[in-house]
Amino acid sequence: VTANVGSLFDDPENLQKNWLREFYQALGSFYFLHESLKNIYQFDFKAKKYRKVAGKEIYSDTLESTPMLEKEKFPQDYFPECKWSRKGFIRTRWCIADCAFDLVNIHLFHDASNLVAWETSPSVYSGIRHKALGYVL
Incomplete structure (x- = not known):
């Protein structure tokens, strides 16, 4: 499917309202598990317990509606120059063969x-990244 994106805005009164809403996500993750792995569990953050992983599972809804991850934005004072920010992280928690660990996908700051x-080296921006990583840990 192709479209001339500019033509979408020729008639804004007749556009679908949700096309004009900001609802995008900047984070997402894929997890591929080898079939030789046994006893795989993923943490359900809403139910606060592990759930057995079997077969193929796909979560393609919004991050907020997915119980198998935790999403958080960085505090606004990390970006005083921006009035709002999408920067943050998602965390998943796993237990494989009785070994529990977290995987974190961090949406950090560009220079x-x-x-x-x-x-300069290190970059003047490395302090912001260091502060954000400390927040996640």
Whole structure:
């Protein structure tokens, strides 16, 4: 399917309302488990207990409606120059063969200027990343 995106806005009164709403996500993850693994459990954060993983499971709804992960945004004071931010992380918790661990997908910060970042090592922006990683841990 192709579309001329510019033409979508030729008649904004007749557009579907949810096309004009911001509802995108910047985070997502795929987990592939080898068939040789046994006793695989994933944590259900809403029920607060592990659930056995069997077969293929696909969660394609919003992150907020998926019980098998925890989503959190970084505090707003991490980005004082932005009025809002999508930066944050999602966490999944697994137990495989009696070994429990978390996997975290972090949506960190881009360098506001590659030229400024290049001038010093470590980058002036590395402090923000360090602070965010400390928050997650």
